[in-house]
Amino acid sequence: MNPTYDVIIVGAGPAGATAAYFLGNAGRRVLVIEKATQPRYKTCGGGLSLSFLKSQFSFSFDPIIETDVEAIIYAFGESCVTVPLSTSDMRMVMRDRFDAYLLAHAQAEVWQGISVRRVTETSTGVMVETSDGRTASGAFLIGADGANSVVAHAVGLRRGKRLVAAIEIEVSVPVEVMDRFAKKPVFIFGEVRYGYAWIFPKANHLSVGIAALHPKPGELQAILHRVMPRYGISVAGCQMHGHPIPIYTGREAITTRRVLLAGDAAGLADPFSGEGIRLAITSGRLAAEAILADQPEQYEKMISRQIGFSQFWGMGVSWLFYHFQRACFSLGASNPFVTRAFIDLLSGRTRYPAVILRIFVTLPLFLVVEALIQLAGLVGGADKMRWIRNKIYLTG
Ligand SMILES: Cc1cc2nc3c(=O)[nH]c(=O)nc-3n(C[C@H](O)[C@H](O)[C@H](O)COP(=O)(O)OP(=O)(O)OC[C@H]3O[C@@H](n4cnc5c(N)ncnc54)[C@H](O)[C@@H]3O)c2cc1C
Numbered sequence: 001m002n003p004t005y006d007v008i009i010v011g012a013g014p015a016g017a018t019a020a021y022f023l024g025n026a027g028r029r030v031l032v033i034e035k036a037t038q039p040r041y042k043t044c045g046g047g048l049s050l051s052f053l054k055s056q057f058s059f060s061f062d063p064i065i066e067t068d069v070e071a072i073i074y075a076f077g078e079s080c081v082t083v084p085l086s087t088s089d090m091r092m093v094m095r096d097r098f099d100a101y102l103l104a105h106a107q108a109e110v111w112q113g114i115s116v117r118r119v120t121e122t123s124t125g126v127m128v129e130t131s132d133g134r135t136a137s138g139a140f141l142i143g144a145d146g147a148n149s150v151v152a153h154a155v156g157l158r159r160g161k162r163l164v165a166a167i168e169i170e171v172s173v174p175v176e177v178m179d180r181f182a183k184k185p186v187f188i189f190g191e192v193r194y195g196y197a198w199i200f201p202k203a204n205h206l207s208v209g210i211a212a213l214h215p216k217p218g219e220l221q222a223i224l225h226r227v228m229p230r231y232g233i234s235v236a237g238c239q240m241h242g243h244p245i246p247i248y249t250g251r252e253a254i255t256t257r258r259v260l261l262a263g264d265a266a267g268l269a270d271p272f273s274g275e276g277i278r279l280a281i282t283s284g285r286l287a288a289e290a291i292l293a294d295q296p297e298q299y300e301k302m303i304s305r306q307i308g309f310s311q312f313w314g315m316g317v318s319w320l321f322y323h324f325q326r327a328c329f330s331l332g333a334s335n336p337f338v339t340r341a342f343i344d345l346l347s348g349r350t351r352y353p354a355v356i357l358r359i360f361v362t363l364p365l366f367l368v369v370e371a372l373i374q375l376a377g378l379v380g381g382a383d384k385m386r387w388i389r390n391k392i393y394l395t396g
Pocket of ligand 1 (some may be wrong): 010011012013014015016033034035036042043044045046047048114115116117144145146147149150166167168209210211243244245262263264265269274275276277278280
């Protein structure tokens with residue numbers, strides 16, 4: 001076989017578009033095949049780190065940012081903690097615009113509105129067949145076709161993946177409700193056993209959702225109907241978008257000789273939070289780098305070093321948190337050092353082992369400072385306490 005393309009990429013989400021961007025910039029002949037036509041709706045909260053994006057791409061994402069984030073609200077039953085952020089780089093996007101924008105920066109041939117049906121791998125290349133009867137051949141193939149990857153299935157990879165069930169709803173709300181959540185995403189714990197719900201503010205609406213491991217049928221929908229009205233949000237009659245999140249387990253191969261899986265197709269989402277855009281972009285870049293270096297066999301090791309090592313410890317954090325949600329909420333949510341550590345994780349500046357270290361090292365310090373703040377509050381009242389908290393903790 002004499003391949004027409006250097007690389008065929010299946011799927012134009014963040015993983016596929018990123019791989020196309022780096023391969024195209026390096027002058028490779030790239031074909032991207034995308035089932036939908038961009039911009040297309042993608043079930044996703046759309047929370048990400050701007051400094052992470054800046055660390056990966058040379059162009060600005062300003063045109064497609066919906067809103068920035070000034071504080072994070074954590075809720076558990078009746079308890080609610082607001083952690084103000086000083087110079088947070090957390091941002092909210094809508095994935096239709098984000099993904100289309102990323103793809104527009106890639107120098108690649110793009111076939112849209114066409115899905116890949118079959119993948120055949122030989123010793124010299126890869127052949128794909130599409131839903132409209134076309135075929136294309138490439139020296140390598142990157143499977144970036146998401147949680148239900150056709151590519152992974154076709155080449156016999158990722159048969160035992162672990163999927164978190166998730167639902168997203170885009171809700172229009174009255175101005176006063178919108179104002180309450182403006183620049184303040186909410187994370188709601190304690191409503192579902194191995195997961196959480198969220199309210200993410202966008203420019204003109206709220207993205208509301210929930211994700212959990214092994215929920216009972218209908219459980220997630222019922223929780224959204226029960227919990228959201230407490231926040232003044234009615235989800236009755238709104239369209240619920242369900243989509244799985246394949247979380248990292250570290251057990252499975254993600255490459256064959258000529259096929260490399262990236263993003264959700266490789267099951268790289270964060271086992272604690274389900275966050276996956278950063279991991280999709282990182283793995284898309286690493287797949288491109290492995291092919292450009294003519295060392296595709298190194299890809300799995302690269303993923304293991306740059307993503308797997310951290311995610312392994314993330315699995316431990318996830319286990320601990322979801323088995324002891326109330327205790328972890330009490331000790332973690334109101335501790336701004338913990339929020340700072342997670343924001344650094346989201347930005348790619350730090351990894352789970354460092355996050356764990358920071359949680360345990362700052363805990364005694366946090367407890368002492370809180371005791372002193374309570375004492376100051378006895379003298380100066382609640383305003384004084386809030387003022388001191390902001391001075392000491394303001395999280396960046
Ligand atoms: C409810 C929910 C909320 C989330 N919230 C967040 C969040 O706030 N922050 C965060 O970082 N992550 C979040 N995630 C995770 C994040 O959405 C994913 O990890 C991320 O989209 C993975 O990117 P990807 O490029 O690997 O796959 P995808 O974004 O799924 O892209 C795959 C692409 O492949 C295409 N495709 C599929 N099959 C074929 C085929 N046969 N042929 C051609 N094309 C095909 C699809 O149309 C799609 O465009 C959330 C996920 C869910 C479900």
